[in-house]
Structure formats: C-alpha cells, structure tokens
Amino acid sequence: MEIFGVPLPALMGQLMLGLVSGSFYAMLSLGLAVIFGMLNIINFAHGALYMAGAFLAWMGLTYWGISYWWSLLLVPLAVGLIGVVIERTMLQWLYKLDHLYGLLLTFGLALVIEGLFRYQYGVSGLPYAIPDELSGALNLGFMFLPKYRAWIIGVSLTVCLATWFIIEKTQLGAYLRAATENPQLTQAFGINVPLMVMLTYGFGVGLAGFAGVLAAPAFQVSPLMGSNLIIVVFAVVVIGGMGSILGSILTGLGLGVIEGLTKVFYAEASSTVVFIIMAIVLLLRPAGLFGKEK
Amino acid sequence: MAKPTEYLRVTGLHAFYGESHILHGMDFVVNRGECVSLLGRNGAGRTTTLRAILGLTGKRSGSVMMNGREIIGMPPHRIARLGIGYCPEERGIYASLSCEENLLLPPQVGSAGMSLDEIYAMFPNLAERRHSQGTRLSGGEQQMLAMARILRTGAKLLLLDEISEGLAPVIVQKLGQIIRQLKEKGFTILLVEQNFRFAAPLADRMYVVEHGQIAAEIHQHEIEEKREFLQEFLGV
Numbered sequence: 423m424e425i426f427g428v429p430l431p432a433l434m435g436q437l438m439l440g441l442v443s444g445s446f447y448a449m450l451s452l453g454l455a456v457i458f459g460m461l462n463i464i465n466f467a468h469g470a471l472y473m474a475g476a477f478l479a480w481m482g483l484t485y486w487g488i489s490y491w492w493s494l495l496l497v498p499l500a501v502g503l504i505g506v507v508i509e510r511t512m513l514q515w516l517y518k519l520d521h522l523y524g525l526l527l528t529f530g531l532a533l534v535i536e537g538l539f540r541y542q543y544g545v546s547g548l549p550y551a552i553p554d555e556l557s558g559a560l561n562l563g564f565m566f567l568p569k570y571r572a573w574i575i576g577v578s579l580t581v582c583l584a585t586w587f588i589i590e591k592t593q594l595g596a597y598l599r600a601a602t603e604n605p606q607l608t609q610a611f612g613i614n615v616p617l618m619v620m621l622t623y624g625f626g627v628g629l630a631g632f633a634g635v636l637a638a639p640a641f642q643v644s645p646l647m648g649s650n651l652i653i654v655v656f657a658v659v660v661i662g663g664m665g666s667i668l669g670s671i672l673t674g675l676g677l678g679v680i681e682g683l684t685k686v687f688y689a690e691a692s693s694t695v696v697f698i699i700m701a702i703v704l705l706l707r708p709a710g711l712f713g714k715e716k
Numbered sequence: 717m718a719k720p721t722e723y724l725r726v727t728g729l730h731a732f733y734g735e736s737h738i739l740h741g742m743d744f745v746v747n748r749g750e751c752v753s754l755l756g757r758n759g760a761g762r763t764t765t766l767r768a769i770l771g772l773t774g775k776r777s778g779s780v781m782m783n784g785r786e787i788i789g790m791p792p793h794r795i796a797r798l799g800i801g802y803c804p805e806e807r808g809i810y811a812s813l814s815c816e817e818n819l820l821l822p823p824q825v826g827s828a829g830m831s832l833d834e835i836y837a838m839f840p841n842l843a844e845r846r847h848s849q850g851t852r853l854s855g856g857e858q859q860m861l862a863m864a865r866i867l868r869t870g871a872k873l874l875l876l877d878e879i880s881e882g883l884a885p886v887i888v889q890k891l892g893q894i895i896r897q898l899k900e901k902g903f904t905i906l907l908v909e910q911n912f913r914f915a916a917p918l919a920d921r922m923y924v925v926e927h928g929q930i931a932a933e934i935h936q937h938e939i940e941e942k943r944e945f946l947q948e949f950l951g952v
Contacts (some may be wrong), residue, residue: 508769593820599812600821607808610770611822612796 428686434565440682441675442571442640445578449633450655451662452582453626455670456589458659459602460622463513464522469612469652470532471627473645475501475634477539480550482642490553493635501631504562509623532649539645547560547642572703574636581632582671589667600624657700663713673711720747722781723873723904724769729778731928738764740928742777746873751895751905756925761806761862762908765925766875770802771795781875799826801866805877805908809850816846816870819865826870832837835864838894842894854888863894873904880914890912905934912950924949 450468457465478497482488488496508531516524551557552570559566589595600608601615609615641647653676662673677696684692691698703711724746731739741762746752754762767773769780771792781789787795796802801822810818819835819842836843839860845853853861859879866874876895880888888911895918898905907913915922916939924932924946931949934942 467784496764594759594820596817600810603810606772606792607802608821609792610772610802610804611866612793612825613823614793616791649834708811 424454424688431491431565433686435681436477436682436686438567438571438575438682439685440679441575442678443681444675444678445575445673446633446637447650447655447658447678448582448671449629449636450579450651450684451584451658451670451674452667453629454655454659455662455664455667457623458624458664459599460619461509461513461524462521463528463623464518464521465623465626465630466525466529466652467531467535468528468627468630468655469648469650470535471501471505471648472630472634472637472651473539473648474504474535476638476641476643476647477543477634477645478549478631479635479638480548483550490635490639493638494632497635498628498632501634502628505627506620506624508627509620513623514620517619520600531620532652536645536649543645545644545646547644547647548636550643552639572637574640577636578633579675581629585629586671654696657696659710660711661696661700662704663710666710666712669712720750722746723748723750723783724906725779725781726765726769727779727781729765729768729780729858730776731764731773731774732901734774737774739768742768742925742928742930744923744930744933745879746904746906748904749899749900749902750920751907751918753907753909753919753922754925755909755912755915755922755946756931757862757951760911760925761928762925763877764928765907766802766877766908769795769875770800786922796822797825798871799872799882801825801869801871801874803862803866803874803876803879805881807858807862809853809861811849811851815848815850815853815857815861818850818861819846819868822865822869824870829870830867832868835872838867838897839864856883859883859887863891867898872902873906874898875906875908877908878910879907880909880911885936892918910950912946919927922946 450472454465454468457463475497478500479490479493482493482497483490512527513524517549556570556573559568560572589598597608597613597618601613601618605615633685637647658677659670661677662669677699680699681692681695684695722745726742727745729739729742730737742761742765748838754765756762763912764773768776769849771790776788778788779786782800785798787798810821813821841857842861842864845857850861851858863876863879879891883891892914895905907915907919920936922934922939923930934946
C-alpha cells in the first residue's frame, strides 16, 4: 500500500520518528515555557542540562551500576538540584533586569557545562543500551514499532499532560499561575513566591534532565546533543507562544510530526521546515499560535 | 468602653520607590476593631503606606508594629501570614484564574475566616459567576471579588485601597454596607479613600495624609465641624 507514492511502512516509520522528536520538543519547550512564565528568564542552559541528564544516566550506569529505571527517577532530581543551585546563586539577581541578561548568563552556563563534558568525554558520543524490558519491536501488522520509541512517546505525553493538569487544575497550579501573573500581589497574600520561583526552575530543568535520560538509549550520549536540539526547541517555543503550557506541548508534538513527514516527502527541507514555519507564524501572529497578545 | 488595644502602629515610616522618596515619616495607630481611613489627594502617599506596611515598596525604614511584633524587616509573605488581608487599588484580579480560583487563592492566614457559603451569601453575584474568568467580571463584581477573597483567609486586619473608586453609586452603597457588617464582625480596617463621603460615615477616625506624612487626625465626632476644611483640603 502506498500513500502519495510512499510505502505505508516508511511513512508510518517517519511519523513515529517525528513523534519521538516531537516528544522531546514538547518536554523541553514545556520546561522553557514554565520557566519563562515564572522567572522571565529565557533559559539557554536548557539544552546543556538535558545533555547533562543523559550523561548523568550514562555515568550512573557505567560507574555505579545505576539502572535505567533508577536513573529515570534520580537524574531529574539531581538536575533539578543543580537548577536550584543555579537559581539561588545566579539567576535570582537578574529578575529585575532585561531578558537579555538572563539569556546571556544561561548561554554562558550552557557553554561551561558543555565544555566540561566535552573536555572529559570528547565529542564522538557514547552508547547507552536500551533496557531489556524495552528492547525489540512490536509487529503492528502495517509496521514494526520499536518498543523504546513507543515508550518515549507514551512517557513524555504522560509527563506533559500531568504537568498541564497540575498547572491548570490544582491549587498549587493556581498559585503558580497567580505568581506568574502578579508575583508581588501573590506574595502579599502570604504565598512564598521566591520559594516557588526556585522550585519552578528546579522543576523545569528537572524535566530537561528527565528528557535527557529518555534520550540516552535513543541517541548517542554526546556533549553536543543539547545544543543540536535546543535551537529547534526555541523555534517551537516561539511558534507555540511564550509562556503557554498547552501551546508548547501541542506545538512540540506537531512540529516533530511535520519534520518527520518532510523527511519523507522533501528530505532536503527537513531541517529547515521548523524555521520556515516560525517565520510564517511570526509574520501572521507575532505572539505565537497559542500566545496572548500583550 | 474598654481601653482600645493597639493593633497596628506605624512610626517614622519612610519608603522609597527606587530613588524617589515617597513616605516621609508616617506616624499613626489603628486599634483593634477600628475602622481608620487615610484620606488625601492623589500622590499623597496613601497607597504607598499600605504597600510599605506589606513590604511591597523598595527601601523602607522606621517601624511597623503589628499586634506587638516588629514587621518592617519581614518579607511580604510572612507579613501577610500574620493576618493581613490586602485589597489593592487596581483590584488585582487574576486573568489566568477563574472567579472561584481567585476567591480560593489566598491561603489561610488566621483562624475563623468566613466560609465559602457565607461569602457567597454576602456576595451572591460571585456565586453566579464562579466559573467565569476573573477579569471577565464587571468592575463592581471584580471589586466584590477582591474584597471577598481576603475575608475567607481569616485575616483580622484588612488594608483596603480605594475600593469605591470608579464604581456606580449603588455598588458603592453596597460596599458601605459590607464594611459595616465587617466592623460588626470585629475586623480591623484601614481604609484608603479619596471619596470623603464614602469614608466619613464608616471611619471611627481619619488621618489626612499630605506629602508622605500625617497632616491631621480627625475623630468621628469632629467630622461635621471639620467637613469644610476636609473638603477644601481634598479638593472636592
């Protein structure tokens, strides 16, 4: 069976791959959106912390025998803790300044973190085995679905939707939305906003660390994996609209799929298609697809 | 009458926004259960006084004693937790929260706050609009919401900033009734107003604020004889 002259299994395969990259875009841009909303900081260190997450998983397995499953739990906590330290020691002094300062600082941090791993491990990339439970593929009849890809899509969707639920439907989320909208007044109601800001940054980068662990078996663990991804993720955030939670999730997944399909139909454009869409969106809706005009 | 107990004492309070020096040594007292009004022209420093009590201005100096505790060095969220409810001039209704979420947002800061049922009985409009986005409410409803959400928390001291501003007379009247009910319930109220006619019947005492200082103190029984002075002073 063929669709537009492309065999169905090939099409479905690229669609799956698109959903996999879309899952990473969604998780990373979600963290960026939450951080930007609360801290007013464009977190350029996000890609580096995602990479650090993958490396921590690799180091855990290689040096201390920490399994993939434990890494999935422990690495986000560790990366979140690193985030808390970054927020307390550096970012908290920048909130009242222009966005540019936060961007420059986190960009510098990204270079430092990347440089450290590059110095230690080189750039060739290290392998990380897929855990036994998730290796192999499912035969769906019309295609073979590698279990690990299905796992990535399922887990990241669950995490994204859980985050959305917490922010939009719970009291904690109401605090978060209130503190994002009017931090001073929210603090005047007795809510410890500085603490929430710190934990939000920790949570956002913890999400990046989690994505890093998920990515480790899917891609090579390399010091450059973050900077390769982060540029696209920023485009996703711009397209979705800064600070919109559901917008980042949907845009992330959608653009992953569009990218995957572009690979099938016009492979030459697959690495630029996201930026073309970004340009069009910026022309037609400068605040992004889901953003609110200010 | 029993001797009044001091609830809030502000002494020599100076406050700044960046380089501009707004409060130049405010001195006043609010007793427990009292309704005290700060009157003055725009820019006299009344709003800044409330914000300075809560720690929302820039640099502050002087002393703010709340129920016998010095609070000038505390961060805003700890000050609020001592039992202060704040209704800001711009009302501060959150657009990203529904009416009911706005109402439920402020955490408990004291015991015996009003229950949701009591609040909806006092403000029936809010019950009807509970699922609307906070900023879709009318101006009057938003003002009711801004008042209602600090009554739930158990705060005993209410800082109300220009609550009658820009509202239709019938709503202003309703707000007056609510303030009276709150006084009966034993709340202590610091009312910042420009609308002298709204504040006069409600306030036990009034302070006139000018250039970031207290220019005069007027007791309820003196209001009639000083009405002319006040009206001239406030330029109404």
